[in-house]
Amino acid sequence: MVEKEQSMIIQKEMIANLFKELSTAKETGKKVVYTFVPGNLSELILAFDMLPVYPEINALQSGMRKKSGSFIKEAEKFGHSEDVCTYVKCDIGMMLKGNIGPTGEKIPPPDLLLLSYTGCFTFMKWFESLEDLYPGVEIAMLHTPYQKDGVITKEMTEYMVKQLKQEVIPKMEKVSGKKYDETKLKKILENSVKTEDLIVKIFDTPKTIPSPIDAYFAGVYYIGPINIGFRGTEEAVEYYAELYKEINKRAELGLGPITPEGEIKEEQYRLVVEGPPNWTSFREFWKLFYDLGAVIVASSYTKVGGVYDMGFRHNPDRPLESLSEYCMNCYTNLNFPQRIELLEKCITDYHADGFLINSIKSCNSFSAGQLLMMRKLEEKLEVPVGFIESDLVDPRYFSYANIKNRLESFFQMLEQRKIINAN
Amino acid sequence: MNKFYLGVDLGSTTSKAVIIDEHDKIVGRGITNTRANYKVAADIARLEATFDARFNILENKIASEIKENHESKKYIEELKSVFNFLKFQKRLRSLHTQLKETVAQSFENQKGEIISGKVDEIINTIEPKIRNDFLNNNLGNKNQFFRDIISEKYNEQVEKLGNSYFEQLMMVFDKSITPVENEMVKYDFQELVHESIALLNGRYGKIKDENKSMHFDVELNLLKGNYDSISDSLKEHIEQIAKMEIHIANMVGTGYGRALLPFAEDCIKSEILCHAFGAHAIFPGTKTVLDIGGQDTKAIQVDSNGLVTSFYMNDRCAAGCGRYLGYVADEFNLSLNEMGPLACDAEKEVNICSTCTVFAGAEIRELLNVGEQREDILAGLHRAIVLRAMSLIARSGGVRNEFTFTGGVARNQAVVKYISEMVRDGYGDDIKINIHTDSIFMGALGGAMFARRNISAKIPLK
Numbered sequence: 001m002v003e004k005e006q007s008m009i010i011q012k013e014m015i016a017n018l019f020k021e022l023s024t025a026k027e028t029g030k031k032v033v034y035t036f037v038p039g040n041l042s043e044l045i046l047a048f049d050m051l052p053v054y055p056e057i058n059a060l061q062s063g064m065r066k067k068s069g070s071f072i073k074e075a076e077k078f079g080h081s082e083d084v085c086t087y088v089k090c091d092i093g094m095m096l097k098g099n100i101g102p103t104g105e106k107i108p109p110p111d112l113l114l115l116s117y118t119g120c121f122t123f124m125k126w127f128e129s130l131e132d133l134y135p136g137v138e139i140a141m142l143h144t145p146y147q148k149d150g151v152i153t154k155e156m157t158e159y160m161v162k163q164l165k166q167e168v169i170p171k172m173e174k175v176s177g178k179k180y181d182e183t184k185l186k187k188i189l190e191n192s193v194k195t196e197d198l199i200v201k202i203f204d205t206p207k208t209i210p211s212p213i214d215a216y217f218a219g220v221y222y223i224g225p226i227n228i229g230f231r232g233t234e235e236a237v238e239y240y241a242e243l244y245k246e247i248n249k250r251a252e253l254g255l256g257p258i259t260p261e262g263e264i265k266e267e268q269y270r271l272v273v274e275g276p277p278n279w280t281s282f283r284e285f286w287k288l289f290y291d292l293g294a295v296i297v298a299s300s301y302t303k304v305g306g307v308y309d310m311g312f313r314h315n316p317d318r319p320l321e322s323l324s325e326y327c328m329n330c331y332t333n334l335n336f337p338q339r340i341e342l343l344e345k346c347i348t349d350y351h352a353d354g355f356l357i358n359s360i361k362s363c364n365s366f367s368a369g370q371l372l373m374m375r376k377l378e379e380k381l382e383v384p385v386g387f388i389e390s391d392l393v394d395p396r397y398f399s400y401a402n403i404k405n406r407l408e409s410f411f412q413m414l415e416q417r418k419i420i421n422a423n
Numbered sequence: 424m425n426k427f428y429l430g431v432d433l434g435s436t437t438s439k440a441v442i443i444d445e446h447d448k449i450v451g452r453g454i455t456n457t458r459a460n461y462k463v464a465a466d467i468a469r470l471e472a473t474f475d476a477r478f479n480i481l482e483n484k485i486a487s488e489i490k491e492n493h494e495s496k497k498y499i500e501e502l503k504s505v506f507n508f509l510k511f512q513k514r515l516r517s518l519h520t521q522l523k524e525t526v527a528q529s530f531e532n533q534k535g536e537i538i539s540g541k542v543d544e545i546i547n548t549i550e551p552k553i554r555n556d557f558l559n560n561n562l563g564n565k566n567q568f569f570r571d572i573i574s575e576k577y578n579e580q581v582e583k584l585g586n587s588y589f590e591q592l593m594m595v596f597d598k599s600i601t602p603v604e605n606e607m608v609k610y611d612f613q614e615l616v617h618e619s620i621a622l623l624n625g626r627y628g629k630i631k632d633e634n635k636s637m638h639f640d641v642e643l644n645l646l647k648g649n650y651d652s653i654s655d656s657l658k659e660h661i662e663q664i665a666k667m668e669i670h671i672a673n674m675v676g677t678g679y680g681r682a683l684l685p686f687a688e689d690c691i692k693s694e695i696l697c698h699a700f701g702a703h704a705i706f707p708g709t710k711t712v713l714d715i716g717g718q719d720t721k722a723i724q725v726d727s728n729g730l731v732t733s734f735y736m737n738d739r740c741a742a743g744c745g746r747y748l749g750y751v752a753d754e755f756n757l758s759l760n761e762m763g764p765l766a767c768d769a770e771k772e773v774n775i776c777s778t779c780t781v782f783a784g785a786e787i788r789e790l791l792n793v794g795e796q797r798e799d800i801l802a803g804l805h806r807a808i809v810l811r812a813m814s815l816i817a818r819s820g821g822v823r824n825e826f827t828f829t830g831g832v833a834r835n836q837a838v839v840k841y842i843s844e845m846v847r848d849g850y851g852d853d854i855k856i857n858i859h860t861d862s863i864f865m866g867a868l869g870g871a872m873f874a875r876r877n878i879s880a881k882i883p884l885k
Binding site: 371374375378384385386387402405406408409412413416417420 | 692693694695696728730731732733734735736818820
């Protein structure tokens with residue numbers, strides 16, 4: 001059994017408190033906003049003293065707790081086809097079965113559905129389904145322009161600020177019964193900047209060899225608080241300061257990443273991974289890597305809540321502008337050359353031995369164009385590449401034997417390459 | 424002492440073994456059907472490969488003699504056929520015993536006796552037929568496995584016996600074949616060779632005595648004058664080869680069932696790497712490898728050293744693999760070997776839209792009902808398989824020159840025809856397409872080559 005680090009205890013408490021607050025929202029009169037991780041407007045929600053619910057986080061938690069299978073079945077019974085995004089079906093199935101969240105407490109119905117990223121078409125349809133489940137719920141939709149030329153222009157930002165002022169903020173005022181308070185928002189954004197600085201430092205640590213952390217399998221835990229509504233809070237700043245301290249200590253002692261079965265003693269392969277992990281067999285999936293000493297040094301998935309390492313920071317001096325830019329800067333809103341550049345930088349800066357894609361059958365936002373990106377990276381960097389397929393939370397789509405077979409081949413390919421390079 | 428290296432490729436349908444010498448040259452090949460007991464399948468493939476190696480070494484040793492003396496060549500071929508038959512016969516006898524045991528366990532008294540008698544009748548009828556096929560029709564070289572050969576002949580006889588005992592006789596066979604297939608029958612090369620020589624002596628003696636033959640071809644009749652001297656000079660070599668130790672210095676296991684092979688951890692390698700390495704060894708210009716096996720299709724890109732740079736495999740579904748063809752063959756009541764030639768006789772290709780092996784069955788019946796010809800449907804099915812393979816290749820990075828096609832399915836002419844058409848169509852006429860008669864052995868060959876190089880692979884224990 002691995003001893004729990006202080007940061008893990010803090011995170012657990014933060015999440016428990018959030019779900020406690022959610023379960024008592026009706027009594028306390030707090031309003032509840034359902035929203036998504038990419039391009040989330042955490043700070044604005046906090047500024048109105050509302051509570052966030054992230055359906056895709058609940059879905060992945062259900063996946064990890066082995067509950068997603070029955071939720072998905074429920075949603076299919078309700079009429080959703082087999083090909084629909086499994087996050088959506090898992091989430092809807094959970095609601096149909098009483099909306100009991102990961103902590104066993106009931107999640108209250110939404111007072112507002114806030115769609116802040118339209119790059120994923122499914123998000124829109126998801127909320128339409130939720131509207132059907134919760135008739136009469138308020139909806140605010142923020143249309144996010146795609147970075148088709150790889151830049152965010154002044155006009156794009158203005159377009160989004162206008163939507164915030166005319167659509168989102170008035171809806172939030174209406175639902176919360178509170179006036180928009182920019183001074184409060186600015187204060188919250190100051191904390192966001194501190195959190196973002198810290199998370200960049202944390203995900204920089206795997207640049208050293210050996211890496212003190214696994215930036216994917218452990219990384220998904222690290223991005224928890226910043227992604228589920230704590231960005232902008234004092235607690236988040238404290239959590240990330242503590243986490244950074246712990247990781248630095250590991251790095252100073254030259255320790256490898258921690259896994260469910262203890263520390264990786266000998267780092268064999270350093271990988272950059274693109275795509276979300278499989279959640280239903282998360283432990284088994286991770287084990288396939290750490291058993292062979294494979295460490296993920298950087299991943300695009302840990303950037304879905306914000307691509308901070310490329311320089312973006314929220315800006316208290318330009319509150320609504322920076323919120324807009326944040327939305328447009330989320331990972332899946334980047335065009336292919338930008339995504340390739342980002343991955344290339346990861347492979348180079350983190351001294352990766354290989355690049356691996358875990359492609360998600362039911363997620364077009366992430367999966368479309370992945371093979372193309374892989375080919376480009378292979379050609380440009382001559383890095384060994386691998387491609388596996390699984391799904392987010394549908395246990396029927398995780399074929400352990402297939403994935404194991406491909407990963408073994410991939411690792412042996414890296415091993416060969418190492419031998420050849422050494423000679 | 425010469426050193427040899429072994430590669431075993433435990434596939435989903437067939438298990439292959441290849442023995443190479445110190446110069447990566449193939450000296451022995453063995454193949455059998457993969458069965459419930461993986462260890463037996465691997466052991467049989469290995470044993471077959473060592474037998475094959477002995478015969479090949481023998482032929483190499485007397486290469487000049489064979490070249491000059493046609494009769495010697497013929498004699499060795501005959502010897503091999505008899506040898507293969509004797510091997511078969513041992514298992515057949517074991518099956519006979521097992522059949523009788525199953526009868527005894529399943530039926531009582533009179534009924535048991537009748538069925539037992541029928542079993543004897545069947546085996547006694549088919550044994551000479553099979554013997555004739557081995558000795559005169561080259562059955563040993565037709566890539567057919569014990570189960571295939573015996574099932575065909577047994578079913579034939581059961582049908583001839585009429586309906587009264589059909590179910591019982593089939594049940595007895597179904598219950599008996601698997602345990603017999605999964606037992607390791609011990610063969611001693613030297614012993615079998617001696618038996619084979621004795622059998623041949625009798626046969627040639629007969630030629631001499633009768634001075635004419637109804638059964639043997641004209642070529643063989645040439646032997647009658649000088650067969651004694653040939654067999655004497657060969658005998659010595661044969662004795663040497665039979666006694667020779669085939670020392671396996673290192674081995675590597677690969678394939679679908681590799682984790683179940685009784686090999687040391689660092690002697691187990693991914694079949695992707697092995698197929699690529701094997702294909703590259705035979706065709707050093709190879710850049711893209713397509714391997715279509717029983718249950719998976721792999722598109723592999725390799726560098727100039729034969730090492731894999733990337734690969735792509737089919738997921739979740741075996742449509743487009745060998746098993747698909749096997750399934751379709753069953754639907755048409757054909758043997759696998761008949762599929763390709765029939766498809767090549769088609770006048771047109773019926774469009775097969777099903778991407779699912781199981782649904783293909785329904786689609787075939789539907790197409791037959793609407794009057795489509797069997798050959799045309801088969802052509803469409805072969806084309807459908809190749810379309811899937813081409814999509815995999817595209818996803819792996821496309822075809823680069825040279826292109827090598829490996830795996831059991833590379834033996835199917837219709838698949839080869841469509842692959843060649845589509846590769847040229849999609850990637851240009853300049854692409855050199857390599858297909859080797861040993862294509863099914865590429866994985867095992869790659870394994871053996873890794874064994875010779877002693878490149879360890881890191882794979883966790885189960």
